[in-house]
Amino acid sequence: MPRVVRSAGRTVTSCPISVDPVIHLRGVVSVLGRFPALAGADLDVARGEIVLLIGPNGAGKTSLLRVCAGLMPVASGRVVVLGHELPDERRALRRRVGWLGHANGLYDDLTVVENVRFWARAAGAPMADVEAALNRLEIQPRLWNVEAGRLSAGQRRRAAVSAMVVRRPELWLLDEPHAGLDAQARDDFDELVREAVAGGATAVLASHEIERGGALATRTVQVSGGVVVADGLGSSPSSAGHEHPPAVDQPPAQERVQDNHERVQDNVEGLHGVA
Amino acid sequence: MTTALSTPENRTAVPAHTGSRFSRVLGAVVALGLGLVAVLGLLISPADEVQGDAARIMYVHVPSAIVAYLAFGVTALGSALYLWRRSDFWDATAAASAEIGVVFTSLTLVTGMLWGKPTWGTYWEWDPRLTTTALLLILFLGYLAVRGIAAERKVRARRSAIAGLVAFVDVPLVHYSVDWWRSLHQKATITRLSPTISGIMLFTLMSGIFVFIGLYLWLLIHRFRVQYLEDELAEGGLAEAIAERRREAGVAV
Amino acid sequence: MWRDARLVAGKDLRVEWRSRVALNQIVPFAIVVLLLFAFALDPDRGFLRRAAPGLYWVAVLLSALVVIQRSFAAETVDGGRDGLRVIGLDPAAIFLGKALAASAVLLLLEVVLAAGVMLLYGADFGSAFILVVVTCLLATAGVVAPGMIYGALASGVRVRETLLPLLFLPAVAPVMIGATRSFEAAINHSPAEGWRWCGLLGVFAVAYTALGLAVFEPLLEDS
Numbered sequence: 048m049p050r051v052v053r054s055a056g057r058t059v060t061s062c063p064i065s066v067d068p069v070i071h072l073r074g075v076v077s078v079l080g081r082f083p084a085l086a087g088a089d090l091d092v093a094r095g096e097i098v099l100l101i102g103p104n105g106a107g108k109t110s111l112l113r114v115c116a117g118l119m120p121v122a123s124g125r126v127v128v129l130g131h132e133l134p135d136e137r138r139a140l141r142r143r144v145g146w147l148g149h150a151n152g153l154y155d156d157l158t159v160v161e162n163v164r165f166w167a168r169a170a171g172a173p174m175a176d177v178e179a180a181l182n183r184l185e186i187q188p189r190l191w192n193v194e195a196g197r198l199s200a201g202q203r204r205r206a207a208v209s210a211m212v213v214r215r216p217e218l219w220l221l222d223e224p225h226a227g228l229d230a231q232a233r234d235d236f237d238e239l240v241r242e243a244v245a246g247g248a249t250a251v252l253a254s255h256e257i258e259r260g261g262a263l264a265t266r267t268v269q270v271s272g273g274v275v276v277a278d279g280l281g282s283s284p285s286s287a288g289h290e291h292p293p294a295v296d297q298p299p300a301q302e303r304v305q306d307n308h309e310r311v312q313d314n315v316e317g318l319h320g321v322a
Numbered sequence: 323m324t325t326a327l328s329t330p331e332n333r334t335a336v337p338a339h340t341g342s343r344f345s346r347v348l349g350a351v352v353a354l355g356l357g358l359v360a361v362l363g364l365l366i367s368p369a370d371e372v373q374g375d376a377a378r379i380m381y382v383h384v385p386s387a388i389v390a391y392l393a394f395g396v397t398a399l400g401s402a403l404y405l406w407r408r409s410d411f412w413d414a415t416a417a418a419s420a421e422i423g424v425v426f427t428s429l430t431l432v433t434g435m436l437w438g439k440p441t442w443g444t445y446w447e448w449d450p451r452l453t454t455t456a457l458l459l460i461l462f463l464g465y466l467a468v469r470g471i472a473a474e475r476k477v478r479a480r481r482s483a484i485a486g487l488v489a490f491v492d493v494p495l496v497h498y499s500v501d502w503w504r505s506l507h508q509k510a511t512i513t514r515l516s517p518t519i520s521g522i523m524l525f526t527l528m529s530g531i532f533v534f535i536g537l538y539l540w541l542l543i544h545r546f547r548v549q550y551l552e553d554e555l556a557e558g559g560l561a562e563a564i565a566e567r568r569r570e571a572g573v574a575v
Numbered sequence: 576m577w578r579d580a581r582l583v584a585g586k587d588l589r590v591e592w593r594s595r596v597a598l599n600q601i602v603p604f605a606i607v608v609l610l611l612f613a614f615a616l617d618p619d620r621g622f623l624r625r626a627a628p629g630l631y632w633v634a635v636l637l638s639a640l641v642v643i644q645r646s647f648a649a650e651t652v653d654g655g656r657d658g659l660r661v662i663g664l665d666p667a668a669i670f671l672g673k674a675l676a677a678s679a680v681l682l683l684l685e686v687v688l689a690a691g692v693m694l695l696y697g698a699d700f701g702s703a704f705i706l707v708v709v710t711c712l713l714a715t716a717g718v719v720a721p722g723m724i725y726g727a728l729a730s731g732v733r734v735r736e737t738l739l740p741l742l743f744l745p746a747v748a749p750v751m752i753g754a755t756r757s758f759e760a761a762i763n764h765s766p767a768e769g770w771r772w773c774g775l776l777g778v779f780a781v782a783y784t785a786l787g788l789a790v791f792e793p794l795l796e797d798s
Contacts, residue, residue, distance in 0.1 A: 116661065141661060152657060156649070166662065503752050
């Protein structure tokens with residue numbers, strides 16, 4: 048994995064940005080029982096982007112993320128993630144993706160260290176990374192040997208994130224990542240995402256926190272009714288019914304991926320859901 | 323990989339009933355055949371020397387048993403072919419055959435018990451074939467329970483196909499173990515079929531088998547069509563649901 | 576794949592060890608089943624002793640149901656079955672790992688039940704000790720393999736508590752028959768018969784393990 052280099056307080060990437068999109072969805076229809084959670088969604092995400100998905104409850108944000116993770120079967124449409132055509136190459140994809148869903152994916156009976164170690168071993172990561180990940184998430188050593196079931200919600204969330212981080216995924220798929228974290232932990236988390244992206248990863252997150260998410264993200268995508276209705280740069284969604292978030296200082300990463308955005312915009316078809 | 327959904331335009335027109343020329347002809351032949359077998363079995367063929375009139379139950383029992391196992395075989399075949407070919411045709415066939423199989427398996431068990439009372443003295447003698455058939459019924463019911471789980475069509479089909487295949491692998495093992503087990507305690511399997519069955523009794527039995535297989539096929543055709551149409555309808559419903567959802571988003575449908 | 580299977584097995588066993596469900600709940604459950612049989616069959620008339628092999632295996636099967644349910648329930652407590660899928664392990668390895676862990680727990684239960692049957696029913700397993708051990712090993716494999724298949728199938732479903740017994744118990748009827756006959760052969764000092772039944776148990780175990788390795792991936796995905 049490319050290393051993050053810090054110079055004069057700014058993070059600088061040391062790996063080239065690839066031309067192939069990390070995520071490429073076309074006309075994806077995905078069904079939950081009888082209900083079409085996604086009704087023809089199109090999305091392109093390039094490497095190094097931090098994409099924020101916003102939209103009302105039930106819009107399909109979670110479904111969109113799950114499709115990208117290969118967790119949700121697709122009834123029709125095309126899905127290519129990290130060069131892997133889904134659903135055929137699901138398993139090869141899984142190792143390269145980090146998923147943080149609503150639930151934590153921890154075993155309540157195992158300690159924090161055992162949980163993270165399990166994820167690390169499954170990904171083939173060295174044991175030293177386990178301690179590094181726990182420290183990075185500011186989980187105090189005294190908690191390391193506590194059973195996951197006994198932690199507070201915020202601690203469990205952080206443990207879940209460290210289990211994801213230790214695998215060094217190339218694509219971070221985050222569903223409401225800030226839920227359950229206090230303000231400090233949220234700032235830490237945002238910094239973590241920026242570091243990872245600077246190191247060559249890509250992140251897509253779904254959040255109701257438009258301000259915080261908008262500050263973190265390089266691009267905001269609006270999802271409604273199972274389709275992508277607006278796919279813009281920066282922070283203002285175009286559809287009516289959503290407040291325009293206040294202007295925020297774009298993070299330094301914004302400049303770095305500006306040329307990527309133009310390329311993506313040229314490539315994205317069906318912004319308004321052509322059937 | 324791009325897959326297409328059936329839209330109202332590319333679906334064939336939904337028929338008002340599941341009959342067709344072939345099935346009507348088949349139905350007529352089967353009905354006649356049933357009548358013929360009934361007459362032969364109840365009136366014309368002679369009573370058995372040992373068992374008397376009770377032996378006439380075999381004209382229903384044996385064909386039912388054959389059809390029950392045939393139905394199971396078709397379900398297993400449909401499951402395997404679905405997993406190989408992913409065609410909805412085989413999924414619907416497996417499902418239809420399972421339901422019909424339950425009917426014939428139950429019929430086999432009931433007639434077996436009714437035959438048992440006069441011949442064995444009890445309703446149940448742990449006869450190996452009947453015991454295996456009882457387990458077959460439960461396996462069928464398990465398969466139908468798996469089919470009953472609400473899920474998307476492809477998911478349900480795949481899950482049921484696996485359940486069907488796993489059950490199928492079980493049947494020969496069950497049969498072998500039950501047979502071997504019961505043979506330890508009985509000198510020879512109690513066959514209630516007289517070994518010298520011949521002449522008109524044999525003819526009645528063979529006709530009965532053919533007619534029952536015909537009946538099975540007729541039922542299978544109809545049940546298959548109903549299943550297929552239901553699934554197509556649900557899928558069409560899906561296309562409309564998708565359109566509805568896109569409208570909700572204010573997006574071109 | 577073996578490395579991954581060991582990883583999963585280790586995780587399952589560690590969860591079991593930490594939560595002690597097998598020790599605190601499943602063992603007492605198994606003992607209660609033995610007691611219920613005694614209540615049903617009137618201990619003073621020698622039925623229990625003669626029926627001991629069969630009753631033993633019924634108790635094992637019922638305990639196996641609970642062990643299997645527990646194995647899959649532990650995966651869904653927090654995060655559904657996403658965890659096992661997202662982690663990117665080979666599904667065949669997950670099957671093998673979970674099967675090994677469940678087998679270990681079940682074998683432990685079998686030892687406890689054997690002690691129970693000897694103490695409570697006065698059963699005596701005779702001198703064919705090896706036959707008894709081999710029977711237990713093969714029967715356990717033959718029970719856990721379909722158990723993992725059906726457990727995975729039933730685990731994502733709302734009616735899982737009733738669906739699993741309906742699917743699992745008829746499927747393992749041959750194991751029930753074979754293991755009981757083998758035990759009876761051991762008790763009656765005719766081990767040759769017992770070894771033949773072990774052959775059947777072996778075939779069953781191999782068939783279902785192969786099946787499980789083949790179909791576990793689609794089962795894991797569909798939830």
